[in-house]
Amino acid sequence: MASLRPLHIYVHWPWCKAKCPYCDFNSHAEPEGGLGPELRARYIRHVIDEIHWWRDQSLGQRSIASIFFGGGTPSLMEPAEIASIIHAIKRSAPLSPECELTLECNPTSFLEDYGQGYFQELRDVGINRVSIGVQGLRDDWLAFLGRTHHAAGARATLDAALRIFKQVNADVIYGLPGQSIKDYEELLKSLARQGLTHLAAYQLTIERNTAFWGQVRRGEWKPVSNDTEANFFEATQAVLGGFGYENYEISNFAQPESRCRHNLGVWRGEDYLGVGAGAHGRITLTGGQRIATTTRKTPEAYLAHRPGEGQHFLSFEPLNPSRAIQERLFAGLRLSEGIDITDLEKTYGAAVWGHVIDMTEFKDFSDMGWMESCITPLGTRWRVTPEGWSRLDALLGRLLKPERILGREVGVRIHSDELSA
Ligand SMILES: C[S@@+](CC[C@H](N)C(=O)[O-])C[C@H]1O[C@@H](n2cnc3c(N)ncnc32)[C@H](O)[C@@H]1O
Ligand code: SF4
Structure with missing residues (x-):
């Protein structure tokens, strides 16, 4: 019997109460009056049908290392809906004993829609980790970000x-106009003192096709400068480092044994299935070929094609070697552990490696102290140094030969629903 290789599963819930002005995730404001039981049931049914479709492609030969409910706002799901998806996964493949089941939560959905008992119900259906979109603990910051919750609600949720x-x-x-570093440091300290095992600190990014993009273009306000951003980043590292958090990924900080297993798997280039509207997946098929999948993006398009009828994927294509190397670099260099380049060269061949990577740039970055190459008993690893992290986007842009760069801006956040070409 084939050995059980770990597999991660990402489940996307595409709706939110309202669309935040900075957000370019695949999230859509719920229709007025809510989604309605029929639409919800159809969506859940569709996700379960997708899981069954994957089961029929020998999903049962894998063990499930993590399940991540992301969004959108998956905390708008009823615990019974979450339970039915977990149940479908469990019937399709064994969950590893340490399987981490995470749900992303928005404070408003939690407090207004479900009340205090929601987390207990989540635990009862198998969720063992939650990620809460606090964003800030000051009402003026939350109002600027267009959030529907207040600081008190966020604290109560935590x-x-x-x-x-x-x-x-x-x-x-972080990096809101007018936000002082001192006030931001107080936010981090107060979250750390509360006993959170993990913090994700994102620099405010002005994404295309968001309300903030239009406001900035019209000159209504100015984003902070690159130098200020770098100062915020350094303050994050200093404060959270002081509380014992390890900065294991550029924006992610964890107490010992508390790294997010799902995201770590994605950044390390492990296999994951993406189910739900607009979810991306990377799967190694039985014959060894790695496939990149994307489901249809809007809830309407996603629901229009039943899994198994050949059209429910927007794309389902082999990952060619140069794209595979680029993805490993984009994701792996975000990690403090870096990437195993001996393994990459062995897997894809030195010729492809040389075609994609500009070694002269790597040498320059090493001389500048922004990147380093470390020889380990298992091979050579490349890492971005602490001095290089605030320049990560620029480093990646130059390390990959220009004609090889994916047609995607390198963002601060990589999420299983958006790691795409
Ligand atoms: C899918 S959302 C989180 C879950 C939930 N919907 C919420 O907002 O509370 C993932 C996270 O990405 C971050 N994020 C989204 N857009 C961003 C942007 N333009 N700049 C910086 N961070 C952003 C936010 O911190 C957000 O919590
Ligand atoms: S930040 Fe979260 S709540 Fe806001 S629109 Fe994006 S996914 Fe929805």
């Missing part, structure tokens, strides 16, 4: 989560 779960993450966004 308190309730910490009573139930050991593994709790909070997302924060």
Whole structure:
């Protein structure tokens, strides 16, 4: 019997109460009056049908290392809906004993729609980690970000989560116009003192096709300068480092044994299935070929094609070697552990490697102290140094030969629903 190789599963919930002005995730404001039971049931049914379709492609020969419910706002799902998806996965493939089951939560959905008992119900259906979109703990910052919650609601959500779960993450966004580094440091300290095991701190990015993009273009306000961004980043490292958090990925900080297993798997280039609207997946098929998949993006398009009828994927294509190397670099160099380049060269061949990577640039970056090559008993690893991390986007842009660069801007966040070409 084939050995069980770990597999991660990402489940996308594409709706939110409202669309935040900075957000370019595949998230859509719920229709007025809510989604309605029929639409919800159709969506859940569709996700389960996708899981069954994958089961029929020998998913059962893999063990499930993590399940991540991301969005959108998956905390708008009923615990019974989450349970039915987990149940379908469990019937399709064994969950590894350490399987981490994470749900992303928006404070508003939690407090308004479900009340304090929601987290207990989540735990009862198998969720063992939550990630809460706190963003900030000041009402003026939250209003600027167009959030529907207040600081008090975010605190109440964190308190309730910490009573139930050991593994709790909070997302924060820094670099807001007028935000002082000192006030931001106070935010981090207060979250760290609350006992969160994980923090994700994202620099505010002005994404195309968002309300913020239009406002900035019209000159209504100015994003902070690159130098200020770098100062915020350094402050994040200093404050959270002081509280014992390890900066294991450029934006992610964890206490020991608390790294997010799902995201780590994606960044390390392990296989993951993406189910739900607009989800991306990377799967090695039985014959050894690695496939990149994307499902249809809008909820309407996603629901229009039943899994198994040949059209529910927007794309389902082999990952060619140069694209595979680029993806490994984009994702792996975000990690403090870096990437194993001996393994990459062995897998894809020195010729492809030379075709994609500009070694002269690597040498320059090493001389500048921004990147380093480390020889380990298992091979050579490349890492971006702490001095290089604030320049990561620029480094990647130059390391990959220009004609080889994916047609995608290198963002601060990589999420299983957006790691795409
Ligand atoms: C899918 S969302 C999180 C879950 C939930 N929908 C929420 O917002 O509370 C993932 C995270 O990405 C971050 N994010 C989204 N857009 C961003 C942007 N333009 N700049 C910086 N961070 C961003 C936010 O911190 C957000 O919590
Ligand atoms: S940040 Fe979260 S709540 Fe806001 S639109 Fe994006 S996914 Fe939805």
